[in-house]
Amino acid sequence: MEIKFEPRRGRLVIHAFGRKYDWIIEPRYWRNPVIGFLIWLSLPLIVTLVASLINIKPVALISTLIFANILIIVSIPLVLQIIGTGRVNFGPHFFVALGGYTAALLSKNFGISPILTLPVSFIIGLLIGLALSPITIISRGVYFVLITLLLPFILAELAYWRSDIFGAETGIPGVEVMVHTGNFMNDLIIYFYISFLIGFLYLLIVDRVLRSRYGFLMGVINEDEDVAAAYGIDVNRIKVIVFTFTSGAMAVAGWFLAHYQGSFTGPAWLTPAFLILVLLTTTLGGKGAIYGVVISGYVIAMLREVTRTTFGELSTVALFLILLILLYLLREGFWGLYRKRRYREYEPSIRIRRKT
């Protein structure tokens, strides 16, 4: 196997595995999705390397990266839902808890493995999402916000009311963990990559959807439902489909939590504190910017850990103050920073495919 680099004018030609690859030297032509993916993929490697240089174990940092992935797993479907329904859902953690409870109850009571609880959690989230999807038709504005805000409260109360099933504040213990290699660091890294894979898969799917004809239709609905309907778009159908599938996708975050922690406690995740982190992740990502969500997920999770270890009792105040300043300064979110540098892509553009 021979790898050969051949400099050419303005580009580097790489000969490897019997094939030829081009890499344009001028940065503005770089394939940034590939670079972004590689950075994301190599985060544990970077963290581990840096930690080994300063002779510490990177346990807390990798745990924080996993939490960032959880934020991303919830936030990417939420972004798609906001675009496709034209409404901001204030109850994404309701679906997280649904997925968590489904996985935990199936695992604890029936000994079902995580591989099987995954599709069931997704389907339960999807079905409950379908049952609730009419709220995207009958309500908008503050009514939709209130309805979605109430759902987690209702579930939390149910968890207390039927503590025999849901374990109330104690939760459901004895959930089978996904990974147990015997080496804790390896376990953590594997958990990182499992959550990374889910997040990355969501990113790919949502990217495809948003670039498709349906993405265009969702964009129109997001701009103005009435206009969309006037153009003959089946607004209600699209809203129901989007709400249903994204609800199922959010439930997968709960599935991951249950099998990652070996227990699931709904009231711990049905709190406004978690909701705020999810909403900040979507907002600071940038308007409808799913790649920005990945950046904001990591920034928020890392800020949370840094402020926790730095500011003592004032850590949450410091965290939310910093996020408040970021919200004020970054009108277009983290993705806006990137797009401003990539000025040619900054103005929104619509690609219309014509049938010939």
Added chain:
Amino acid sequence: MKKLLALSALLLLSVALLGCAQPEQQPSKPLVVCALFDPRVPVFKADAEAIRLAVEEINTKGGIMGRQLTYIHEDTQRKVDIAVTAYRSAVLEKGCSIVFVEGVSEEVMAIIEEGAKIYSTNPHIVISSQAGVETTFKVIENYDKYKFYFRNLPPDPNLNYEVARWFFDIAKNVVGAKKVALLLEDAAWTKCAREGCLYESKFGKFESKAMKDWVRDEYGLEVVYVAHIAVGESNFLPMLETAAKNGAEYIFVLSSWYTNTVTLTKQWAASAARDIPLAFFGGPAQWIRAWNLTGGDNLGTIAMIYDYEALPPISPLTQNLVKKMHDLGLSVDTSVSYYYSEVYRIKEAMEKAKTTENIDAVIKAMEELNFTNHATIVPKFNYFGYRNANFHSYTGGPTLNAQIQCNGTPVYIMRPEVILEAGFPKPVADAMNPAAYKPPAELRKICGKT
């Protein structure tokens, strides 16, 4: 796509190899004691400070077998994911041998699962005053996996009965009540009190009737009203008014920190129930400064009080703890004394095992230790080794319950014979004075509070 896959595989391989290359951590010196508490919650702040205090006292006296202790505090922000991250960091990065965790069951549930994974490479002990019984059963059913976990509190079924029942001893034998009202916090830890429960394990079973049933059957008291207090509830007036309307002569509140007992007390003092004695199981009612918090409205209420500098000494540590915590501007509830005492138990267990590094041996010693130096609990109720459903936990028993009288002064009203029989020292029993109990209306007259 193929390129991406190849690069991904290369990166994954590198990360996995790095993970394998982590060197085994050598036992750190000095002995590291970690406290995982949210300092924004006053009781947790006091718990953490009590642990720090004990560590400093032990260091002043030469440490444990000459080995000094280092205290590290980690903020949990009272969130499960942060608590787990802090715990991992404490054990794996900071080399904690002893980890104290705030009494929040959902955090401990997740933490002991993590602990089971890392114990073999990083032996350590976890102690928490959470109530959920499930953790005890984990230790009982799978000892080798979870033996590192101890609970400095009775498991909730035992707590709901063996600790709570002495408030009804007061109702019957001190207050002379015949009709009682029960206000029960609607949380998992009160399930046995609300509904009754049966838990079975290989070391025995917990079986408990609902509180309304055992109060009637064992104390002959008529339960005229039962209400469940939702977590976060702040309007208690309807419950108090109904209790009064139903003729209750004693109101017992099975409360923890989830219930806003300060507001409840203020509403009681302004309600038709103000002449009915009100007894609290837990929460800020245990603090002397509850007098200031309620503006003196807690006059006549009953609670377990250890936050009193004139508390008769249960062990040489009792008064020392209260005084020093007050000097720090902090209050002492039961959990504060429990965490403080456990640091001393660790010291004694290590000395008994003659090692500070062999954690397996220390765990065995903790199970066998007859710990007489607990600040507030006598040995038979703080013993960890009972081969019953309280294994690795405290056992419920009588507590020092007092009525708040003029200027917020507690007057201990437990029957002395109960205290003596429970194994408390005689001076403690002598300090009990049930005859000093006074109905709230009379106290208001005596203390000049209208």
